[in-house]
Amino acid sequence: MAESAEPLSGFFARHKTAFNDIEQLQQAAVALHKSNVCVWCVLRFLGFELGSVYQQQTDIAAKLKLSNTNDSPCVACLGILNYDLADQVVSKYREQQFDATDVVIGIELPKSVVVRHRSMQLYCSSNKIPVLSDMVDIKDAIKYMISQQLSRQCDIHVVGESGMRIDLVFIHSESSSECQFLVKQDISRNRRNANGDSRTTIVNELAACSDEKFLASFTSPPPAISTAARLETIAFKRASLFVGGRYLKLERNVSQTPFIIDGRRVTEFSVSEIIGEPLKLLTRCDSYNLVGSGREDADVRMLGDGRPFYLECINPRTTQLEQQQIHDIEHNLKQTNSPVQVRQLQLIKPEDTKVIKEGEENKTKHYCALVWFANQLSEEKLEEINKMGQKEIVLQQKTPIRVLHRRAPLTRPKKILSLKVVHIRGRFYKASIESEAGTYIKEFVHGDLGRTVPSLAQMANETADIFELDVEKVSLDFPPS
């Protein structure tokens, strides 16, 4: 970049610094630069605010007559402050093609930076260089240069809080033990009291450390280094996108989530994959998680207007979606006669998901079952059962044997709110049941070896079994619109 014609004095007049005298400013700049401080940091310590000044570095370096022979990395910022950093971060960000409009940047610097800053402060004070208390912080400088690039190339601005996060971690092994002198090595007492070398501990110890004590263990200006700090990690994280709706399961042998034992799939399909895969393609997320308001067994269908659920799309690249695109997924599942279909599929807010788990515990469910009795029931017996079924029946259900391996052994009282049994033919009957959430219906029918009392078998005084079960209705007001 060509040196601008403006003399240093004009430049000095236009920008606020820590100085009143231009000669003092010039002397300070040279002294700092000679101590292995880069131009970025020189400008910071001189008190320049973040702005165009930092983009005209070569120009200013020339005006301040800073020699170009400095090859070793800056002792203050460990070589972190350079424009390649912004290029690196921004190009990586563009690779992912997130469609975010704002972003928050998190930065982790090597711990030695804090110690070295104190050392710089002491150097400045001993050389009568005034240092502003609100001088530009290294992290703010990094955010500044990255946000300049981002808004130019990606039309996105850096803010304090956002669903989109860029996390940067810098490592500098060469100076990693520089903070150790501040840490108390208290090995004599038990381990819990020993102070770690965490960032907060170091900051606190530095504040408590007097200048004399500091200078006894650490040089001022900071010691030279041969390697620059390295940008170890650039991580991108986006707040999850939530899609809600109701799902129907029209065929049997579909589990809610992938069911794998010993590496083999037990059921070919799962509700979460049938709904999740198209959404994964649409949102370009890393993975997804389906949460339903309750579950039905793999061999049980979910009919009626479906079971409320939400699907969390983790780290989505695309979140700006049209309702039409969501609707297309619903339409497509219908057109292809998919065993799992959805209704009212829509984007929802994270707060809307609370209802799903709350409803699981206190909403009633309606079922329809194919029941078999060892002997056809007499008219009277059938009438008797249906009469009992008009009133509430309270069951004492011991934890069913089929889940006893993973649930606590308890006897849970559960209500059958209504029961209606209709004869189909021979020993086959159709039972319509409305029950409290958490009632095991299969066990209510056959009695689970007498561990669910009463059972339909007991009421009919015949061995009974259930051959098919369907959930007809899950009463829960969801999704929101």
Place this chain on the structure above:
Amino acid sequence: MDSVPITYELGAYEQLDRQLQAQPELYVNRYFAEHFYECALAGKRKLEQVESASEDASNSVINRERQYVRMAPNKLCVIGLASSHPLLDAELKGPLGEIVKVEFADNVVNSVIKGKSKKQSLRLTPDTKLCTIHTANDKQFIVRAAVKGKLMEWNQRLESDPGLVQRSPEQGFIAIIKPNTDDNSKILEACV
């Protein structure tokens, strides 16, 4: 909202219907895989088994005292008396008298079974005595655990209703055990 009434295709169940009609209690085979354990062998394991093998047919049936080990898909085993057990066999049970008492072992009655992981549950080996069954004619039969694992449940109903064992062998089960391993061959090591 369209709600078409649900209809069931019964054709697929005709065969099952016929099989179960003859022996309804076999419905448990839809939920459990049945294996067998011979209780009488446990006591004789230290003695020469050759002797018992050479005894005549009727004797060896009495000696066997078969128990069923019904394993659910989650590996939990329900232990009870098999239909060939002297107490259930049509010919053999008469002289024994009906069951008057099912006396569970002290360590079974005092066992603690609670919590999701059931950590404090009583540990059992196949030979562990679960209970002693007393008959009206003063005969006694021991029921053993048959598998190595933790006790999940013992059938308290039998304390007040000992006749349940003979009336309904599947509701009159003795105990439910959680094996230590998922490996069927290891679980059923003591079984026949």
